[in-house]
Amino acid sequence: MLIRFTIENFLSFRDKEIFSLLPSKGTLKPQHKTKPVKGTSVLKTAVVFGANASGKSNLIKAIEFGKELILKGTKAEQPITFDIFKLDKKSIKENSRIEYEIQHKNKNYAYGFIFNSKEIIEEWLFEINKKSEIKIFERTNSNQYDFPALSKKNNKNELQFIEFTAKGTPRNQLFLTQIRNTNIKENVNDISDILNVIDWFQNALTVIYPNSKTVGKKFELLENTDLKNLFTEMLDYFDTGIDGIDFKEIEFKKTDLPDEVIEDIKNDLLSDKSEKKGAFLSNPQDDKYYIITKNKENELEAKLLKTMHKVVGGTFELFDLKDESDGTRRIMDLIPLIIDFFKGGNIFIVDEMERSLHPNLIYDLFDFFLEKCEDINSQFIVASHESTLLTQKLLRKDEIWFAVKDKQGASHLHSLEDYNIRFDKEVRKDYLLGRYKGIPKLGNRNKLTVLPFNND
Incomplete structure (x- = not known):
């Protein structure tokens, strides 16, 4: 399960933005929350609304980027291919950051990395609990490593093998990718936490775009x-x-x-x-x-x-x-x-879910998932324009998100939970009127001068 996702200086996201699946203190629709793992529950669904080019799809692309970088890696001496925020000269010179907080194999992890087109600057993996965290490994200054948790689980020779693998990790490669591509599992006693995180990206997380052609997981x-x-x-x-x-x-x-x-x-x-x-x-x-x-x-x-x-x-x-x-x-x-979804253990992130589908069908599909998901731990996260989903009869306030762009062209994320509204208030009309932002700001049609209008 995805707990939180943090993004900075990637595509249209200039500033640090956090997309959270942590439930608020609200007690409505308790079946929308998972059973706690080490004290942490997460929401089973979220819908991100917003105008065209607001950043909805870029959020999904960022989530997929980390997956692809881990599973496919970067070829030797090749750049890490991605786009930073280009509308601010300061951002062009700064590094980018991505972090996933996930729940998998009955544990909670924080895994992330700071990077640019040439190299991975920092990389880290922590096991996180409500009141503590355990550092599994940390990479600083490009290729300096610290393995406090692994040193307790493995003997001297095994730790030396881990350190040897780390030193052999190219500067443009993630350590997780290096682990995945080697036979390190056969040479060390316990790297289960690292393997758990790799497994989450490979076997739990699926990203689907409107034109995706490969579907299905386990x-x-x-x-x-x-x-x-x-x-x-x-x-x-x-x-x-x-x-x-x-x-x-x-x-x-x-x-x-x-x-x-x-x-x-x-x-x-x-x-x-x-x-x-x-x-x-x-x-x-x-x-x-x-x-x-x-x-x-x-x-x-x-x-x-x-x-x-x-x-x-x-x-x-x-x-x-x-x-x-x-x-x-x-x-x-x-x-x-x-x-x-109903097998459990899967996270589906879908862009433009509504493509070619009737609004009633989209609404019913969500209602179907949420009605039958009480004992199912899967997630369904969607970026959509379909405003019929924007109702508290279907979703909790903390499951409704908005992507908006500021005057500098930078994307920002905020939740309906940020607004002080009653649990029984219908929010669709207010959204379309612009109260929660995330809608297109249309220009003045009278200023269009090229089209051959007939004013007779």
Whole structure:
């Protein structure tokens, strides 16, 4: 679970901003909170509202950036690719900062790093509790390390191996990445805390954009009949007009997937460190929908998903996904997310959740998650323009966030919890009127001089 995320000098975020999933003292909707881990509960959902270019998507990009930097790393002698805040000359010369506070494997951690395009300046990992913190490791002055907690768990030779690995970490590489890419686990007694954090990024956190094509995480392939029934029930529930689905086995190499997608799938499914058993994905080149799994020989297999529509006479006609509406294809992308959400232990961060979907469907999807999540520890974090979600009947005040830009173009985050409003007040109208900011400031249409207006 994500507890808090801190960002500074990254994309449109100039100043230090904190996105928090810590619940306030309010007692409403207690099922929206997880059971405490070492005294800390977190919220299971949050929605970030804001105008176009306010910073909503940049917040999500920042969260994904750390994940990609850990799991993929940076090539030797290559720059760390990212954009700082460019609208202030002071920011151009300053370093950037990202920190995650997370909950995983029944522990709470704070992991973060300070960096620029050339190197990692600082990096740290602490186990955090309400009244104390334990330093697992800290990296300062680019490549100076301190391992107080690890030195207590490992003998002298094992600690020397850890220190040797640290010294071999390139300046443009995170220590976590170096740990992930070496066989250090086989040479030391206990680095479980570091491995827990890596596992959170690899197997718990999923970021989904409007055009994301790979979906699904710890998907354990069900028997075909169960999977067909599950999809059929969900597609019927969402009123798609589809009467069922079917699978057609094909050779993986005949899917004609883009090279970068194939690489992502191989990394996700064939890695020894991955818990993923399969993946759902739609091919952007042919709008076909595939289920990819690995067999006992650790080879990838593919099945093409077809939708079924009843025709006159009681028979069924099979359709490719390209023959369905944009909204239906979006729902198909979300069904694996729904499956994994209710398995627990997953964090889904979705940008523009509302794309191609009816407002009533979006509202019902949130209501569905929150009604059934009492014993489920998963998170659903969304950036959206869909104002029908902006109601205290659905969400707590601390689950509603706004992204706004100041006059210098810097993004800021604040929560509805910052406002003194009653628990029963409907906030959507006030939001659209601008009380909570986060709405577009439109110009004066009478100042438009180029368009050929007809004023007759």
